[in-house]
Amino acid sequence: MDMNKNIKKKNCIVAQSGGPTVAINASLAGVIEGVRSSDCFDTVYGSLNGILGILDDRLMNLSECADADPSFLERLKHTPAMYLGSCRYKLPDYMDDDSVYNYIFSRFEKLDIGAFFYIGGNDSMDTVLRLSEYAERIDSDVRILGIPKTIDNDLMVTDHTPGFGSAAKYIASSLLEIAHDTFIYAVKSVTIVEIMGRDAGWLTAASVLARNSYSLAPHLIYLPETDFDPDLFLTDIRRLLTQYNNVIVAVSEGIHDAKGRYISAGESKEDTFGHSQLSGAGKALEYLVKDNINVKVRSVEINVLQRCAAHLASATDINEAFASGSRAVTFAEEGVTASMVTMLRTGNAPYCIEYSHARIKDIANEAKCVPLRWINEAGNDVTQELIDYLTPLIQGETSVTYQNGLPEYLSVAHLIQTEQKK
Amino acid sequence: MDMNKNIKKKNCIVAQSGGPTVAINASLAGVIEGVRSSDCFDTVYGSLNGILGILDDRLMNLSECADADPSFLERLKHTPAMYLGSCRYKLPDYMDDDSVYNYIFSRFEKLDIGAFFYIGGNDSMDTVLRLSEYAERIDSDVRILGIPKTIDNDLMVTDHTPGFGSAAKYIASSLLEIAHDTFIYAVKSVTIVEIMGRDAGWLTAASVLARNSYSLAPHLIYLPETDFDPDLFLTDIRRLLTQYNNVIVAVSEGIHDAKGRYISAGESKEDTFGHSQLSGAGKALEYLVKDNINVKVRSVEINVLQRCAAHLASATDINEAFASGSRAVTFAEEGVTASMVTMLRTGNAPYCIEYSHARIKDIANEAKCVPLRWINEAGNDVTQELIDYLTPLIQGETSVTYQNGLPEYLSVAHLIQTEQKK
Numbered sequence: 001m002d003m004n005k006n007i008k009k010k011n012c013i014v015a016q017s018g019g020p021t022v023a024i025n026a027s028l029a030g031v032i033e034g035v036r037s038s039d040c041f042d043t044v045y046g047s048l049n050g051i052l053g054i055l056d057d058r059l060m061n062l063s064e065c066a067d068a069d070p071s072f073l074e075r076l077k078h079t080p081a082m083y084l085g086s087c088r089y090k091l092p093d094y095m096d097d098d099s100v101y102n103y104i105f106s107r108f109e110k111l112d113i114g115a116f117f118y119i120g121g122n123d124s125m126d127t128v129l130r131l132s133e134y135a136e137r138i139d140s141d142v143r144i145l146g147i148p149k150t151i152d153n154d155l156m157v158t159d160h161t162p163g164f165g166s167a168a169k170y171i172a173s174s175l176l177e178i179a180h181d182t183f184i185y186a187v188k189s190v191t192i193v194e195i196m197g198r199d200a201g202w203l204t205a206a207s208v209l210a211r212n213s214y215s216l217a218p219h220l221i222y223l224p225e226t227d228f229d230p231d232l233f234l235t236d237i238r239r240l241l242t243q244y245n246n247v248i249v250a251v252s253e254g255i256h257d258a259k260g261r262y263i264s265a266g267e268s269k270e271d272t273f274g275h276s277q278l279s280g281a282g283k284a285l286e287y288l289v290k291d292n293i294n295v296k297v298r299s300v301e302i303n304v305l306q307r308c309a310a311h312l313a314s315a316t317d318i319n320e321a322f323a324s325g326s327r328a329v330t331f332a333e334e335g336v337t338a339s340m341v342t343m344l345r346t347g348n349a350p351y352c353i354e355y356s357h358a359r360i361k362d363i364a365n366e367a368k369c370v371p372l373r374w375i376n377e378a379g380n381d382v383t384q385e386l387i388d389y390l391t392p393l394i395q396g397e398t399s400v401t402y403q404n405g406l407p408e409y410l411s412v413a414h415l416i417q418t419e420q421k422k
Numbered sequence: 423m424d425m426n427k428n429i430k431k432k433n434c435i436v437a438q439s440g441g442p443t444v445a446i447n448a449s450l451a452g453v454i455e456g457v458r459s460s461d462c463f464d465t466v467y468g469s470l471n472g473i474l475g476i477l478d479d480r481l482m483n484l485s486e487c488a489d490a491d492p493s494f495l496e497r498l499k500h501t502p503a504m505y506l507g508s509c510r511y512k513l514p515d516y517m518d519d520d521s522v523y524n525y526i527f528s529r530f531e532k533l534d535i536g537a538f539f540y541i542g543g544n545d546s547m548d549t550v551l552r553l554s555e556y557a558e559r560i561d562s563d564v565r566i567l568g569i570p571k572t573i574d575n576d577l578m579v580t581d582h583t584p585g586f587g588s589a590a591k592y593i594a595s596s597l598l599e600i601a602h603d604t605f606i607y608a609v610k611s612v613t614i615v616e617i618m619g620r621d622a623g624w625l626t627a628a629s630v631l632a633r634n635s636y637s638l639a640p641h642l643i644y645l646p647e648t649d650f651d652p653d654l655f656l657t658d659i660r661r662l663l664t665q666y667n668n669v670i671v672a673v674s675e676g677i678h679d680a681k682g683r684y685i686s687a688g689e690s691k692e693d694t695f696g697h698s699q700l701s702g703a704g705k706a707l708e709y710l711v712k713d714n715i716n717v718k719v720r721s722v723e724i725n726v727l728q729r730c731a732a733h734l735a736s737a738t739d740i741n742e743a744f745a746s747g748s749r750a751v752t753f754a755e756e757g758v759t760a761s762m763v764t765m766l767r768t769g770n771a772p773y774c775i776e777y778s779h780a781r782i783k784d785i786a787n788e789a790k791c792v793p794l795r796w797i798n799e800a801g802n803d804v805t806q807e808l809i810d811y812l813t814p815l816i817q818g819e820t821s822v823t824y825q826n827g828l829p830e831y832l833s834v835a836h837l838i839q840t841e842q843k844k
Binding site: 213215 | 501605
């Protein structure tokens with residue numbers, strides 16, 4: 001932007017979109033802090049429920065929030081899910097209908113907006129791409145920047161995504177605790193643990209970090225990057241049951257057979273963005289074992305807590321999410337647009353990250369899967385390279401404060417419709 | 423026992439049984455510490471896999487473990503599940519067959535045992551009762567003492583049970599985090615959260631603690647102590663959806679209709695002790711809403727982590743579990759037998775507990791449910807009295823140490839069969 005300090009400062013809008021993570025509010029805090037310490041930008045507005053808040057005129061003045069409460073940013077950093085709310089709104093093709101774009105950029109002009117930050121995953125980067133293309137088309141100088149967040153870790157170019165490290169830490173810790181829960185019985189048993197991750201196996205792979213000096217659980221790990229063979233699976237289970245009393249299996253919700261059919265005991269629907277809604281890979285494997293091997297078996301679905309358990313966040317993740325937000329502001333000041341903030345890993349010993357940016361058109365609508373070279377040949381485990389990649393991301397604990405026995409999070413009263421409350 | 427210091431000290435055996443909790447190893451640590459500082463007792467042996475370890479001669483010398491590693495007891499206090507393993511073994515009626523009893527008491531004599539401590543829930547107290555009756559029958563002076571533990575909080579006489587407070591804290595924290603996860607969408611939704619508790623609703627009731635100044639979630643709470651009416655439920659959901667975007671329901675796995683039939687989408691089997699194995703009350707309510715109300719709906723099952731997530735234990739619970747264990751040793755020294763350690767609440771402001779003991783025959787094979795006066799008339803919420811009862815039990819956090827990003831627990835290598843491991 002190369003703004004001169006004498007020129008009137010412009011304002012910013014930030015919004016959040018897609019599914020929740022533990023780190024997305026840390027990125028929001030980073031943007032707010034970035035704008036507060038900026039020479040180019042003045043006020044930062046938050047758009048409620050993603051891009052919809054601009055369309056519906058539901059904006060909140062986040063600079064005022066931070067000014068009014070000195071603890072606001074620190075508490076925001078440790079509050080899970082999305083302080084500004086989310087949406088699953090897909091922008092129409094501007095070639096078909098540019099009225100929505102027209103309205104958004106008229107709002108930008110009205111509010112004297114110099115930069116728009118969208119914190120989100122793959123679908124949200126589609127919105128960043130479309131707004132960037134439209135901005136170029138109308139020769140707007142509003143900087144459009146994406147800030148990555150997704151527990152799925154499936155965004156292109158960036159080494160990893162904010163939100164992933166905390167989910168990975170939650171999953172590995174849960175596997176460790178489930179292993180302790182399982183080991184208590186001398187009776188043979190199989191425990192199937194189903195983990196989120198439709199097309200990319202990063203989250204399921206993170207279960208490997210639960211292994212330690214006394215336990216090799218999870219003994220089998222199945223990612224959606226390879227085909228799942230029920231016969232080989234049963235052979236593996238039978239073999240492991242001769243070695244261990246309690247066999248633990250980590251499985252992605254998205255595993256499929258060689259013909260691409262999902263291994264699932266449940267139904268399948270499609271969401272706004274055309275994804276299949278999966279449930280039941282864990283249940284399906286539970287039934288498979290039950291029907292073929294005479295052994296106690298159960299399945300556990302690691303539920304939505306893998307994306308919202310802020311009490312067990314990775315400090316590395318939260319700090320990187322914050323930095324991604326504040327760097328986005330710096331990049332906008334430097335004139336960067338039509339881009340997403342990226343992290344480049346420059347070393348593992350010691351672990352080191354450099355922040356950069358990449359063109360949004362190289363990122364949006366592409367998914368980064370686990371490289372096949374990081375999965376063992378049998379397709380039932382991951383390699384040491386993948387362990388080395390994952391390990392730094394779950395390091396460190398955050399200082400969650402507790403009030404009356406529960407984690408103390410920032411109020412999201414502004415998201416909860418209460419006008420008709422008694 | 424009134425032993426004189428000049429008389430040779432006797433030894434003790436301790437074992438754990440039933441389902442895991444976060445606090446049962448703290449009770450074990452309490453027993454070990456109690457014996458270490460005892461004038462009457464010498465060595466404490468741990469029996470692996472409950473009473474089975476005595477039958478199979480799988481005992482470990484816990485006094486030596488504590489002597490060898492100064493951090494052993496502190497780490498044991500914070501390790502989830504059961505360090506000694508568990509069993510679901512039910513002792514036969516000694517009137518039918520006393521050979522097992524004969525063997526157990528011959529082992530007691532051989533090892534010079536003065537006291538046997540069994541840490542467990544309702545089924546384990548049945549074992550304590552049977553051993554106590556047999557001891558009286560053969561005029562044995564071995565003290566038989568039960569130490570309560572169950573996340574279900576359904577043991578008679580005692581104000582509450584060790585293990586419950588941590589599970590309650592995990593459930594309330596999870597509900598709070600799930601609420602944050604839910605509030606992000608402006609689209610109307612219903613979220614059903616299924617919580618453990620077959621016959622007693624204590625754990626489900628604990629979800630009420632998630633309510634705070636900005637959120638009344640869970641908006642509905644259904645316990646198994648009352649009959650569940652699907653029509654009233656749907657009426658409640660419809661009413662709440664006019665007030666809130668996102669309605670959250672906490673439901674016990676054991677809810678049933680007026681005829682006593684479980685509300686369940688799943689199958690039902692029976693375990694060793696004749697209980698029905700339930701699954702699917704949450705799924706059943708999900709389908710009920712889906713079929714009758716045009717709204718986004720999902721169900722979440724709070725999985726086994728509610729009983730093994732030691733990283734989120736209640737400090738009050740862990741401290742009380744430890745004290746219950748050490749008090750059991752004191753009571754045994756005083757000659758108490760055929761009894762279970764109990765906690766009596768003497769005050770709520772400030773919260774105060776006194777440890778005592780009660781006759782095992784007044785406890786075993788009875789279950790303590792939530793009193794009906796602590797459930798509202800509509801059967802869809804709990805009263806302030808129940809909140810006041812629950813609140814002190816989840817207070818305080820434990821100092822879990824982390825290693826390489828994960829909670830550091832004590833090795834349970836002795837429970838894991840590894841002889842054929844490569």
